[in-house]
Amino acid sequence: MTSPEDTDTDDNNDNNEGAPMAVIYVYGIVPADVQPEEDATGIHDAPIEIVTHGDIAALVSEIDPDQRLGTPADLQAHARILDGTSHVAPVLPLRFGAVVSDRDAVVNELLAEHEDEFASALEELEGFAQYLVRGRYVEEAIIREIVDESPKATSLLEAIRDQPEEVSRDDRMALGEMIGHALEAKRETDTGTTLDVLAPLTDTVTVREPTHDEDAVQLAVLLEVDRQRELEQTVGDLAARWEDRVTMRLVGPMAPYDFVVAPKPEG
Secondary structure: OOOHHHHHHHHHHHHHOOOOOOEEEEEEEEEOOOOOOOOOEOHHHOEOEEEEEOOEEEEEEEEOOOOOOOOHHHHHHHHHHHHHHHOOOOOEEEOOOOEEOOHHHHHHHHHOOOHHHHHHHHHHHOOEEEEEEEEEEOHHHHHHHHHHHOHHHHHHHHHHOOOOOOOOHHHHHHHHHHHHHHHHHHHHHHHHHHHHHHOOOOOOEEEOOOOOOOEEEEEEEEEEHHHHHHHHHHHHHHHHHOOOOEEEEEEEEEOOOOOOOEOOOOO
16 A cells, blocks of 8 residues: 555556656856856757856756757757857867757766866957858859950860850860869969958967858958957958959858867767
8 A cells, every 4th residue: 555645656656657858068168257148048948047167167958869960950959059159258179969968967077177277268258259250252253254364265165165065075175174173273362362351460370271162262360359449441442453364252250169179078
């Protein structure tokens, strides 16, 4: 025979069986005095919390362990939290998908394990953020430039003009390869030009690989946030210099993904 209390306990245990326990998703490492905005949400719209250990802390949220990670919305939420934080404080981003069992594990497996390393990196990043300098060739303009500079390309273009594709296939392939090689050379030259104009501002620059054939410049820059206006002016001047040839874009401030990434917790 069981008491009412025993029956209640058994019912509760039955109700909890199979219910997934929340786990902790970690976005990045910040100084301990950073506080998320009250309405800040991250992966799966979960509220952002902070777990502290001494002078450092982790930005975290609870997630359902059975819910799949990696959707575009998840990636955007991850970046949004880190980039938003970079506007007001140094942040060490963790790679997407850093999950631990609970808040104690955040402290024991991540913060305590790397306390000195994190504290030193945060100190060095104080006042800095990452910016992306991107340039994309204007297709018609850059093709015309390549053809005008190459008599052989001009000859091939004339040869295929008004010709059926099946008749001019070899010439079209040869012209395509020539344009591809010319784009690579121009990208290298234009990246060098961009590095030169950025040099008075910073030498902490990473050259990113192109993601599109028409990419002219792909640079990540680590710069003092207070000098953002100078960077905007420098990129604007370069855009004016390359008017109608390269479309320039500046993105940031953002977390320093290309310069420091905190190690993921074990487990």
